[in-house]
Amino acid sequence: MTVFDYTNVSSSAFQLRCTACGDVHNIQAKHRTCSCGKVLFVDYDLEKAKETLDLGSIQSRHRYNIWRMAEIMPVFEEKHRYSLGEGWTPIVNLKNIGDKLDLQHLYIKDESFNPTGSFKSRGLCAAVSRAVELGINEFVIPTAGNAGAALAAYAAKTNSNAHIYMPEDTPPFIVTEIKALGADAHLVKGLITDAGRIAKEQGAANNWFDVSTLKEPYRAEGKKTMGLELAEQFNWILPDAIIYPTGGGTGIIGMWKAFDELEELGLIDGKRPKMISIQSSTCAPIVRAFKEGKDYAEFWENAETIAAGLRVPSAIADYLILNTIRESKGTALAVDDLTIKIAMTQLAKEEGIMLSAEGAATIAALELLLSNGDIQTDEKIVAFGTGSGLTTPEAW
Ligand SMILES: *Cc1c(COP(=O)(O)O)cnc(C)c1O
Ligand SMILES: [Zn+2]
Numbered sequence: 080m081t082v083f084d085y086t087n088v089s090s091s092a093f094q095l096r097c098t099a100c101g102d103v104h105n106i107q108a109k110h111r112t113c114s115c116g117k118v119l120f121v122d123y124d125l126e127k128a129k130e131t132l133d134l135g136s137i138q139s140r141h142r143y144n145i146w147r148m149a150e151i152m153p154v155f156e157e158k159h160r161y162s163l164g165e166g167w168t169p170i171v172n173l174k175n176i177g178d179k180l181d182l183q184h185l186y187i188k189d190e191s192f193n194p195t196g197s198f199k200s201r202g203l204c205a206a207v208s209r210a211v212e213l214g215i216n217e218f219v220i221p222t223a224g225n226a227g228a229a230l231a232a233y234a235a236k237t238n239s240n241a242h243i244y245m246p247e248d249t250p251p252f253i254v255t256e257i258k259a260l261g262a263d264a265h266l267v268k269g270l271i272t273d274a275g276r277i278a279k280e281q282g283a284a285n286n287w288f289d290v291s292t293l294k295e296p297y298r299a300e301g302k303k304t305m306g307l308e309l310a311e312q313f314n315w316i317l318p319d320a321i322i323y324p325t326g327g328g329t330g331i332i333g334m335w336k337a338f339d340e341l342e343e344l345g346l347i348d349g350k351r352p353k354m355i356s357i358q359s360s361t362c363a364p365i366v367r368a369f370k371e372g373k374d375y376a377e378f379w380e381n382a383e384t385i386a387a388g389l390r391v392p393s394a395i396a397d398y399l400i401l402n403t404i405r406e407s408k409g410t411a412l413a414v415d416d417l418t419i420k421i422a423m424t425q426l427a428k429e430e431g432i433m434l435s436a437e438g439a440a441t442i443a444a445l446e447l448l449l450s451n452g453d454i455q456t457d458e459k460i461v462a463f464g465t466g467s468g469l470t471t472p473e474a475w
Contacts, residue, residue, distance in 0.1 A: 083140045084179040084237040086157050088149045095119045095296055096199075096358055108155075109213055109288070111295045117167065117395050120336065121153050125343045132344060137311065141165035143303040145201055152204065153293050153300045159212040161236050165204050166304050170312050170461065171443075175429045180445055186318070188309065189432060191467030192370055195256065197388075197435065199229040200303065202329055205301030206290045207233035216240065220289035221274035222252040223387040225470055229288060231260035244274040249387075252472050270382065271390060272400045274372040283453040292327035293396045295406040296322045299333040306337030309461065310347050317352050319458035320409070321474075322441040322448070324465055325356040325365055326391040330402035350443055352461075353409035355453065357440045359384035360413040362392060365400055369411035374398055385416045386436035388465065414443040420474060426464075433468030 095104040099117035104110050106121070114118055128150035132220035140147055145166040146154070154160050159235060170188050177185035190198035203226065216239040220230050227243040227280065233240035241262040245254070257264045267274040275291065282289040293299060304404045310317060317338065323331050331354055358366050362382035368375065376397040382390050394400065404411055419436050427433045434442075441462035448454045466474065 083136050085140075085142060085146070085149055088131055088157075090152050090153055090155045091124040092121050092155075093152045094122045094125050097458070098120050101399045107430070108211070110214065111289065112395075118293050118399060119178055121296050121300055123151050125151070125340060127249050129344055134328070134346065138164040145204055145301055146302075147299065148307055151344075152352040153306075154208050154212055155298050156212060159208050161204065161211070161233065162321045163200065163204070164232070164233060165193050165200040167308060168192045170309075173430055176425060176442065181456045182445065182448060182449075182454075182460060183227075183457050185445075186459070186461045187432065187464045188305065188461055190435075190438070191434060191462045191464060195225070195228040196467035196470045197225040197229065198302070198330065198463075199225040200232065201304055202298035202301035203229040203233050203290065205237065206295060207237055209297040210288055210290070210295075211237045211239060212472070215285040215288045218242065218290055218317070220276040220290050221245070221271060222249075223271050223390060224249045225388060225466060226292070228253055228256050231257045231262035233278055235261050242278075242281065244278040244281070246270055246274055250470070252471055253470065255294075267348070268387060270392075272392060292329055292394075299329050299336065302330045303334035303337040305330060307341065308332030309334070310338070310341050315347050317347060317350060318423065318461045320353045320454050320460045320464040322355045322357060322444060322460065324386065324389055324437040324440045324463065325358055325400060325411075326389045326437070327394050328396045329366070329454055330463065331356060332396055332399045332403055335407070339461050351407050353453070354403050354407040355409045355444075356411040357444045357447065357475040358411070358413050359386050359389045359419070359440065360415040362390050363413040364392060365394070366398065366411040366413045368397065369402055369404055374401060383438075385471065386419060386440055388435070388437040389440065389469065410448075410451075412444050412447060412453070413438050423468065423474060427467065427468065432464065434464045435466030435471045438464035438466055
C-alpha cells in the first residue's frame with residue numbers, strides 16, 4: 080500500500096460563516112465571533128477536498144492525530160500542524176456495565192488518553208495551530224482547569240505564551256500542571272464566569288488572543304475530529320446514540336458538523352446518531368431549555384457541581400447545541416453529583432477505567448435513559464469519557 084503524503088495537502092477551508100446571521104468572513108483575518116456576537120464556523124470546499132480525501136487515501140494514512148484528514152482541518156501549511164499526539168483515542172466495549180443494564184452494545188470513547196488528560200487538547204491543538212499560522216503567539220483563556228492545561232501545553236509546543244485565569248477552587252494538581260507547562264497562571268475569586276470577565280479585560284488590554292470556548296472558530300474544528308474518528312473506527316457506520324457531557328457544547332456541535340462534512344464527502348450515509356446531552360442537575364441550562372422547548376438557554380444561577388467542565392451557567396452556542404439535539408432526535412438529561420460519583424467508582428472498579436466526573440456522568444445517565452425509552456437495549460451506544468479521573472482528584 081502506498082503511504083499517503085501529507086506534505087502537499089492544503090486545507091480546503093475557504094471562509095468563515097456565522098451560524099446565526101449567515102454573514103461570511105475572510106478566513107485569513109483574525110476573527111473571533113461574528114459582528115452580531117454569535118459563533119463562526121469554518122466552511123470547506125468539499126469538492127476540492129474530495130480530490131485527495133477518499134476511502135483509499137484515508138486507509139493508507141499513517142498519521143493518527145487530529146490532522147489525519149488535513150483537507151477538512153483549518154490549517155493550511157504542514158509546518159503549522161502541531162501535535163502532541165492528541166486524538167485517535169480508543170473505543171472500549173463496556174461489557175460488565177452493559178451486561179448489568181442489558182445493554183448489548185455499550186462503548187466508551189476514552190478521551191483520557193489525550194495529552195493533559197482530557198479532550199480539551201483536541202480543540203486547543205487546532206486553535207493554537209491555526210492562530211500561530213495567522214501570526215498570533217500570545218493567548219489568554221478562562222478555564223475550569225482542563226482547557227488551561229491544554230492551552231499551556233500547545234503554547235509550550237509552539238513557543239507561544241499562555242495567560243490563564245481560573246477559579247481559586249481549581250484542583251491544585253491542575254494549577255501545578257499549568258505552571259509546570261510554563262504558563263502565566265492566575266487564580267481568580269469566584270466562578271469561571273468571573274475568570275472569564277478578567278480574562279476578557281486582560282486580553283483586550285494586552286492584545287492577547289482569547290481562545291475561550293467558541294469565541295473563536297477553531298476549537299470546534301479540533302473537537303470535530305471526535306466525530307471523524309468515530310466514523311472511521313466504526314467502519315463508516317455511525318452508532319445509534321452518542322451520549323455526551325455538555326458544558327460549552329464544542330464537542331456536540333463539532334461532531335454534528337463532522338457528520339455533515341463526511342456525508343457530503345460520500346464517506347457516510349444520512350443516518351445520524353441521537354445526540355444525547357448530559358448535564359449536572361445543579362447546572363443544567365441546556366436540559367432546562369430543551370425541556371421547555373426554547374431556542375436559547377437562560378443563565379443558570381448558583382451553578383455548582385463536581386463535574387467542573389459542566390459548570391457552564393451560560394453557553395454562547397446554546398442555540399447550536401439545542402438545534403443539534405433536536406435535529407438528531409436526541410434528548411437532554413441531568414444527573415446529580417452523587418450518581419456521577421457512583422458511576423466513577425463503577426467504571427473504575429468494574430471496567431478498569433478511571434474517568435473524570437464529566438465523563439462518568441454519561442454512564443450515570445444510562446438507567447434513566449433506558450427507563451425513559453430514550454435508548455434501547457439493542458442499540459449501539461457510545462458514551463464520551465471526556466477526561467481522566469486524575470483531572471478530578473477531589474471527586475474520589
Ligand atoms: C470542558 C469539558 C467538558 C465539556 O465540553 P464541551 O465540549 O465544551 O461541552 C466535558 N468534560 C470535560 C472533562 C471537560 O474538560
Ligand atoms: Zn452573525
